[in-house]
Amino acid sequence: MNKIWLVIQREYLSRVQKKSFLLATLLTPLIFPSIMGIFLWISIGESENPSLQIIEVVDENNIFFIESSEQYAFSFSKIGIEEGKKMVNEGERFGFLYIPKIDLKNPSGIIYYGEKNPSMGLISFLESSIKRRIEEQRLFESGISPEAINAYRTKVSIQAITFDNTGEEKVTDATVNYAIGFLAGILIYMFIFIYGNQIMQGVIEEKSSRIIEILVSSIKPFQLMMGKIIGIGAVGLTQFLIWIVLIGGISSIVMGYFGLQMPQQQAMELANPEIGEMMESQGNVQNILQVINGIDFFQLTLTFVFYFLGGYLLYGAFFAAVGAAVDAPSEAQQFMLPITIPLLIGYLGLFVFVLNDPNSNVSFWLSIIPFTSPIAMMGRVSYGVPFFDLALSMSLLIIGFFFSTWVAGKVYRIGILMHGSKVNYKTLWRWIKTN
Amino acid sequence: MEILEIRNLTKTYGNQKALSSINLTIPKKGIFGLLGPNGAGKTTLIRIINQIIEGDSGEVLFKGERLHPKHISQIGYLPEERGLYKKMKVWDQLIYFARLKDMPAALAKERVTFWLNKMEISSWKDKRIDDLSKGMAQKVQFISTIIHEPELLILDEPFSGFDPLNAEIIKNEIIGLREKGITVVLSTHRMESVELLCDQIAMIHRSHKILEGKLADIKQKFRPNTYEVILSSLKEVLPQDWDFRTINGNSVFTISLGKESPNITLMKLMQYGEVVGFKEILPSMEEIFIQQIKEHSYE
Numbered sequence: 177m178n179k180i181w182l183v184i185q186r187e188y189l190s191r192v193q194k195k196s197f198l199l200a201t202l203l204t205p206l207i208f209p210s211i212m213g214i215f216l217w218i219s220i221g222e223s224e225n226p227s228l229q230i231i232e233v234v235d236e237n238n239i240f241f242i243e244s245s246e247q248y249a250f251s252f253s254k255i256g257i258e259e260g261k262k263m264v265n266e267g268e269r270f271g272f273l274y275i276p277k278i279d280l281k282n283p284s285g286i287i288y289y290g291e292k293n294p295s296m297g298l299i300s301f302l303e304s305s306i307k308r309r310i311e312e313q314r315l316f317e318s319g320i321s322p323e324a325i326n327a328y329r330t331k332v333s334i335q336a337i338t339f340d341n342t343g344e345e346k347v348t349d350a351t352v353n354y355a356i357g358f359l360a361g362i363l364i365y366m367f368i369f370i371y372g373n374q375i376m377q378g379v380i381e382e383k384s385s386r387i388i389e390i391l392v393s394s395i396k397p398f399q400l401m402m403g404k405i406i407g408i409g410a411v412g413l414t415q416f417l418i419w420i421v422l423i424g425g426i427s428s429i430v431m432g433y434f435g436l437q438m439p440q441q442q443a444m445e446l447a448n449p450e451i452g453e454m455m456e457s458q459g460n461v462q463n464i465l466q467v468i469n470g471i472d473f474f475q476l477t478l479t480f481v482f483y484f485l486g487g488y489l490l491y492g493a494f495f496a497a498v499g500a501a502v503d504a505p506s507e508a509q510q511f512m513l514p515i516t517i518p519l520l521i522g523y524l525g526l527f528v529f530v531l532n533d534p535n536s537n538v539s540f541w542l543s544i545i546p547f548t549s550p551i552a553m554m555g556r557v558s559y560g561v562p563f564f565d566l567a568l569s570m571s572l573l574i575i576g577f578f579f580s581t582w583v584a585g586k587v588y589r590i591g592i593l594m595h596g597s598k599v600n601y602k603t604l605w606r607w608i609k610t611n
Numbered sequence: 612m613e614i615l616e617i618r619n620l621t622k623t624y625g626n627q628k629a630l631s632s633i634n635l636t637i638p639k640k641g642i643f644g645l646l647g648p649n650g651a652g653k654t655t656l657i658r659i660i661n662q663i664i665e666g667d668s669g670e671v672l673f674k675g676e677r678l679h680p681k682h683i684s685q686i687g688y689l690p691e692e693r694g695l696y697k698k699m700k701v702w703d704q705l706i707y708f709a710r711l712k713d714m715p716a717a718l719a720k721e722r723v724t725f726w727l728n729k730m731e732i733s734s735w736k737d738k739r740i741d742d743l744s745k746g747m748a749q750k751v752q753f754i755s756t757i758i759h760e761p762e763l764l765i766l767d768e769p770f771s772g773f774d775p776l777n778a779e780i781i782k783n784e785i786i787g788l789r790e791k792g793i794t795v796v797l798s799t800h801r802m803e804s805v806e807l808l809c810d811q812i813a814m815i816h817r818s819h820k821i822l823e824g825k826l827a828d829i830k831q832k833f834r835p836n837t838y839e840v841i842l843s844s845l846k847e848v849l850p851q852d853w854d855f856r857t858i859n860g861n862s863v864f865t866i867s868l869g870k871e872s873p874n875i876t877l878m879k880l881m882q883y884g885e886v887v888g889f890k891e892i893l894p895s896m897e898e899i900f901i902q903q904i905k906e907h908s909y910e
Contacts, residue, residue, distance in 0.1 A: 190698070386692035390688065393690075
């Protein structure tokens with residue numbers, strides 16, 4: 177209706193025209209690429225003049241050999257533990273690895289000494305080197321010739337391909353899907369909280385400044401509430417779109433600039449260690465591109481926008497109701513729990529269940545129930561969801577939205593005219609029950 | 612013809628009665644005073660007329676029709692608790708309120724310009740409300756109430772927050788609106804403004820209507836039959852209990868007639884001296900108000 181449109185306009189313009197909006201919208205996307213840029217800059221600097229770190233190794237078994245890499249060199253000797261430690265202390269060595277006489281069936285007692293905490297990468301590199309050597313040694317001891325051992329060492333990587341009814345095949349990769357689901361879910365979670373809070377603040381402002389009495393003598397409370405929710409949602413969407421354009425633009429400039437100076441794989445690895453690891457184990461950049469090509473971005477974007485808005489609208493009404501029930505922002509805390517808990521369940525569920533096993537029972541329910549589905553479903557969508565699940569989840573979300581605005585509308589209508597009275601859950605329930 | 616007719620209107624909050632079958636007729640044109648102590652139910656009644664809340668039973672007729680959202684644009688409302696968007700500019704704010712009352716954009720601009728000029732505040736139109744003084748903001752608030760040219764204007768304590776100078780401006784505006792044929796409902800505690808402005812009043816106390824009628828009639832009804840007498844060139848010494856004062860050689864006192872007619876009293880007074888003044892004292896609204904509240908509080 178015409179009046180809702182007026183409210184939407186006011187809510188939208190009064191926020192978009194603020195300097196703080198302009199600042200946040202323009203600066204936030206700069207932060208992400210510039211942090212990335214700084215990392216790339218530092219790492220390029222490092223890789224151009226790598227400082228080789230030497231690690232002293234003492235092996236009482238005389239069987240281990242660890243291959244040096246670009247970053248680490250290994251020097252083998254027979255010095256004592258105290259001597260080795262001293263070398264590290266004096267800065268002659270980066271670290272000191274001590275391998276005592278060990279039982280190959282049950283190796284233990286291997287110690288790494290270092291002044292600095294060793295990186296996970298170094299430790300796992302050392303572990304896998306030693307492990308491989310032990311395995312070889314044991315195979316050798318059981319009578320298999322070293323040639324045979326070498327001949328049997330094969331690298332395996334599985335390429336996952338999904339196909340739909342039409343027989344169209346897509347190369348998939350769990351890590352890429354994981355990253356997309358992870359990002360989309362978090363974005364929705366943050367969007368609901370940030371803009372939901374703005375709704376609440378706006379309602380409290382109108383209520384505490386008493387402007388509400390004039391407003392509701394001109395417009396139905398429900399229209400006012402919906403106008404506010406939609407108007408602020410539009411602000412969020414605007415900000416979000418600008419961010420996408422800016423981040424996309426700036427990132428490609430930054431990546432493009434540094435990409436010329438270093439192999440792309442390394443750049444990607446730095447940007448996202450997980451992707452880097454995966455690529456190492458699985459293949460090359462070609463594969464990643466193939467996976468990304470296999471994702472239906474059109475469908476992904478559509479579902480993202482749907483859950484993005486659906487989740488916001490569903491919770492937005494609750495935020496409005498909380499704002500209406502209290503006199504000041506400081507009082508709002510007591511009513512935040514029913515909003516925070518389901519959102520948190522969706523958020524945690526996304527990590528614990530959905531992203532790890534998108535087709536489990538828990539994941540199914542999390543992505544169907546309207547209160548958690550906006551976040552949880554994004555974790556499934558990136559892996560591909562059966563049409564039925566998606567349709568059910570979407571319709572339930574729409575129903576959930578009508579339900580939440582209906583309930584919130586009742587609280588809102590009465591709450592906005594109440595001043596100075598103590599409101600608790602019992603009063604809220606009474607408001608919901610009254611016609 | 613009446614602009615507003617309220618029939619058997621009842622409203623209860625929990626187990627607290629806010630309005631007990633109120634019947635009220637507000638005629639077109641003129642200023643109608645809605646009186647009553649705090650918590651009497653005035654605000655509830657006003658909110659129902661403004662369709663902010665609904666009554667439990669009874670009905671409200673606006674120009675003979677049951678109250679309907681379409682009437683919103685014909686009613687203007689200035690609540691007791693004032694409020695404007697603090698961060699919004701005066702101009703944007705007034706346009707917004709005019710548009711919310713169904714005014715077309717072009718007309719809204721025209722009217723806002725007109726009123727800003729009339730109130731001599733057009734130089735503030737790009738200022739935000741929180742940059743204005745309280746009195747300035749009140750003026751903007753008043754304009755927002757009448758910007759859509761309502762037929763019925765409901766003002767709840769319109770003079771609070773104004774300094775005497777601005778209160779005078781607002782008072783003159785209200786009188787001007789009455790002359791234009793707009794009906795004004797004035798809810799206030801300030802009896803002197805009731806006396807000055809209202810043509811007709813109703814008094815509400817503890818959710819009941821206890822008094823209604825033309826201001827002049829009510830004053831007549833509650834006159835205590837007391838006269839102010841001025842005597843000059845006394846022939847006799849006045850009785851002590853008459854409690855007279857001497858002003859410019861004249862003796863001035865009030866006399867309560869009781870059941871006597873004024874003529875008989877006059878004849879008696881003539882014996883004491885020359886009757887220069889003999890004038891009935893009408894009660895002030897303040898006295899009627901206090902007396903009525905007291906009377907109905909013991910029921």
